[in-house]
Amino acid sequence: MERGMYMRHKEAVIIGAGPAGLKAAKSLCEAGASVTIIDRNKDLGGQLTKQTHKFFGSEKQYASVRGIEILKILLNDLLEYGTQCEILNETSVVGLYHDKVIACVKDDKFFKIKAESIIIATGASEKSIPFENNDLPGIYAAGAVQTLMNQYGVKPGDKVLMVGSGNIGLIVSYQLMQAGVEVVKLVEAAPSISGYLVHASKIQRLGVDILTQTSIKRAIGKEQVEKVELWNLDETWQGMEGSEQTLEVDTVCISVGLAPLTELLMQVGAEVMYVRELGGNVPKIDHRYQTTVKGVYACGDVCGIEEASSAMVEGALSGIHAAFDLGYTIDDEKRKVKALKEELKFLRSGPHAAKIRAGYNKLGVMI
Amino acid sequence: MIEKTGIPPREMVKKEFPKDERVLINPKAIIECYKEIPCNPCETSCPFDAIHVGEDINKRPVIDFDKCTGCGICVFNCPGLAISVMQLKEDKALLKIPYEFIPRPQKDALVNVVNRSGEVITVGLVKRVQEGKKQKQTALLHIEIDRDFIYDAITIEVPHGQ
Numbered sequence: 460m461e462r463g464m465y466m467r468h469k470e471a472v473i474i475g476a477g478p479a480g481l482k483a484a485k486s487l488c489e490a491g492a493s494v495t496i497i498d499r500n501k502d503l504g505g506q507l508t509k510q511t512h513k514f515f516g517s518e519k520q521y522a523s524v525r526g527i528e529i530l531k532i533l534l535n536d537l538l539e540y541g542t543q544c545e546i547l548n549e550t551s552v553v554g555l556y557h558d559k560v561i562a563c564v565k566d567d568k569f570f571k572i573k574a575e576s577i578i579i580a581t582g583a584s585e586k587s588i589p590f591e592n593n594d595l596p597g598i599y600a601a602g603a604v605q606t607l608m609n610q611y612g613v614k615p616g617d618k619v620l621m622v623g624s625g626n627i628g629l630i631v632s633y634q635l636m637q638a639g640v641e642v643v644k645l646v647e648a649a650p651s652i653s654g655y656l657v658h659a660s661k662i663q664r665l666g667v668d669i670l671t672q673t674s675i676k677r678a679i680g681k682e683q684v685e686k687v688e689l690w691n692l693d694e695t696w697q698g699m700e701g702s703e704q705t706l707e708v709d710t711v712c713i714s715v716g717l718a719p720l721t722e723l724l725m726q727v728g729a730e731v732m733y734v735r736e737l738g739g740n741v742p743k744i745d746h747r748y749q750t751t752v753k754g755v756y757a758c759g760d761v762c763g764i765e766e767a768s769s770a771m772v773e774g775a776l777s778g779i780h781a782a783f784d785l786g787y788t789i790d791d792e793k794r795k796v797k798a799l800k801e802e803l804k805f806l807r808s809g810p811h812a813a814k815i816r817a818g819y820n821k822l823g824v825m826i
Numbered sequence: 827m828i829e830k831t832g833i834p835p836r837e838m839v840k841k842e843f844p845k846d847e848r849v850l851i852n853p854k855a856i857i858e859c860y861k862e863i864p865c866n867p868c869e870t871s872c873p874f875d876a877i878h879v880g881e882d883i884n885k886r887p888v889i890d891f892d893k894c895t896g897c898g899i900c901v902f903n904c905p906g907l908a909i910s911v912m913q914l915k916e917d918k919a920l921l922k923i924p925y926e927f928i929p930r931p932q933k934d935a936l937v938n939v940v941n942r943s944g945e946v947i948t949v950g951l952v953k954r955v956q957e958g959k960k961q962k963q964t965a966l967l968h969i970e971i972d973r974d975f976i977y978d979a980i981t982i983e984v985p986h987g988q
Contacts (some may be wrong), residue, residue, distance in 0.1 A: 512905065513903075513905035513962065514905055515863060515906070516864055516865060517870070522866065522867045522870075523871065525962060565947050597944060636927075636984060637926060652830065655906065657861075657863070657906030659832030660833070660834065660908070660942065661906070661908075662832070664941070664942050665830040665940075665944055666940070666944035666984075667944070669830070669832055690985075768864075805864060805881075806864045806883075807882065808884055809864050810861070810862050810884075813860075
């Protein structure tokens, strides 16, 4: 591996070019800051690159526009700023130090960036669950299947069992059907569907039965998944012997939640706290999205698992705060911040966001 | 029940229809958004101001059937695919539904119509396949069905696994 000769100095660096990171970049550019966006993938956009469904929310969060189209809007917004917004794609951040030095690798070359301000918008990774043979080929995380299908055009299998009824499980089930894949059943360990009912109704009317209080007991197969055994769970979430049923499938999609990707935050020395409702370890941020390390901010799913619409608003907010701390004056700052906070308030005030509210309450952050 | 299966019972569905069936002589949007979620494109897309959600976008939409023309704009704007349009035509009914699968059915084709559990209940006739840039790749299918099925018909069978 080659080493870069010198340290690059940058004003504001955003790690992660998903909905939060791209919105943060826009706020910073608008204020006049020079921005560098780092993302390990070739295509920017994070989860937006594969979200072929229309978004919820209000017009302010591009409701009714498909995720992949929202991505085009966000990227176009940044194009306007030309070289003020530098993009380092296919670049991995391999180290982050408390003096805001970022160690990066791109094209097998190692280099360092010294940043004045850093926004961490690394998002989340998918969780899994233990069951017999859960390492057989054909067992995927649901998001991985979504990437295969919608981004790379690869059909993951022919007959799928979906495990988990959160919005991702429900939406990916629908998208599998759009790709011509049969979704045999959807199982959910909890007593009720956890995602939006409209998504559940959408797949149920297309013939996919949703079984609650049911989980996967084991996968069966030699070279790859051939069958799965399901069983019912009792009130204490324990599998009930004798309730087993076997299904013939060649693919299992696991959609049992996400965990924030806080490794870089921990490395930079930002305090994190385990908050179950937010998906795991999350940074202790203040009401301005600053972590316990001055000049290091966090936004989006890395602060707690939510919808992309909230991630975009958080990104916009953290970008404004970071720009202000860099010494920029933002036109109409107070009104902008207030309006964005109002958007978040509404996105988080429904019954589906009860967990989010409880989580932030635990964290001690006013949202 | 709906929380476990995603299937709204018939009584729940009927409540979203006009109380007086004769109102359906003109096409009307039937909104099946049974649980509060933060979303309001139905309200903002309606050119006739017939759907109300309000400032708190978590509130369930309320439709004013006097103002609704059954144009179907909310149908393809609803990200939850939770809206359809129903109109009575003597012993038949015309159902407009959102459709996001390819290939699209052909005009004049006979299609299997399903209920909210996904069971085939009748055969419908495709009267029109409406596509347009504003629909953002959600087609609007106009399906003629027997009047008896107005509270049960919700979409058409999609051949999958092929």
